[in-house]
Amino acid sequence: MDIERINDNTVKFYISYLDVEERGFSRDEIWFNRDKSEELFWEMMDEVNEEADFVMEGPLWIQVQAMDKGLEVTVTRAQLTKDGQKLDMPDDIEERRKMFANEDSDAAGTEFDEFEPVFNEPDTKKLEYTFMLSEVEELVPLSRRLQYVPIETALYHFEGKYYLHISFDDILHSDEDIKDHLSVLSEYLPPSSVTIHRLEEYGKEIFKKDALSNVLHYFG
Incomplete structure (x- = not known):
């Protein structure tokens, strides 16, 4: 699994379907069995925490992108107000870019349309x-x-x-x-x-x- 630390609040990692299978999960399980998908997610997050020192505190925004040979997962710690309320994801795409921009670079980050809990595959027929x-x-x-x-x-x-x-x-x-x-x-x-x-x-x-x-x- 490849791990990239974007900034203090965001980490991105890529896992191949082969790696998923070697961890004891099938491709169908991670899409259609919520318990299995959550088990895999937290197993990966434990590895991310060890390698990237990304501590899971508070609510998380999770975005999963299905690719030809694996999954690209982006996890962001939600920012909290002083009274402990979670800040919503900005509606403006430019604000989202700022949130996901690498702190060591002036380049804009990846655009994200929405954040879904764990793994939610689009409603497409199996081909x-x-x-x-x-x-x-x-x-x-x-x-x-x-x-x-x-x-x-x-x-x-x-x-x-x-x-x-x-x-x-x-x-x-x-x-x-x-x-x-x-x-x-x-x-x-x-x-x-x-x-x-x-x-x-x-x-x-x-x-x-x-x-x-x-x-x-x-x-x-």
Whole structure:
């Protein structure tokens, strides 16, 4: 986990999804299980406190940005008035920039639109799935059945198994389309919780794209 101390009140840290998994959490857990997401957050904050000497006193503003291969989290201690009341986040973006500006630099800080408690993922449909198989040839009948379906597919070998990663296009595929295609996929292959980030990092790439078409061409 990479940690950056912005100023006395703000710290920013980045954690990869691989690191999240190595800590015993799944990607779905941190988005949809509040207890697990809070457990991970406070575990990371303990590490931040040790490495960046960032003491957690009083209310905190937390902003989480989901990135391709991990999470960027910004935590700011809320400023309190003399009577102990929490100051609200400024509505003016320039004031927000001042709050998050590095004290050692004249450059403006990152713009933040809002602060959400722990991890709140936008309401978007899931577009990526992973399935497991033992032999590449198992994909041949599935490849024939889906050969005219416009989906992105990749194939990896990892820890003695093969993994088919499926990506749907949110423009080409409706929720009903995705449900129908997943039903077909599930007829042939069991789903897997192994993420594409782990496969890219540690797996052997067989086909980075057009996996089903390539399997049909070479093994069909």
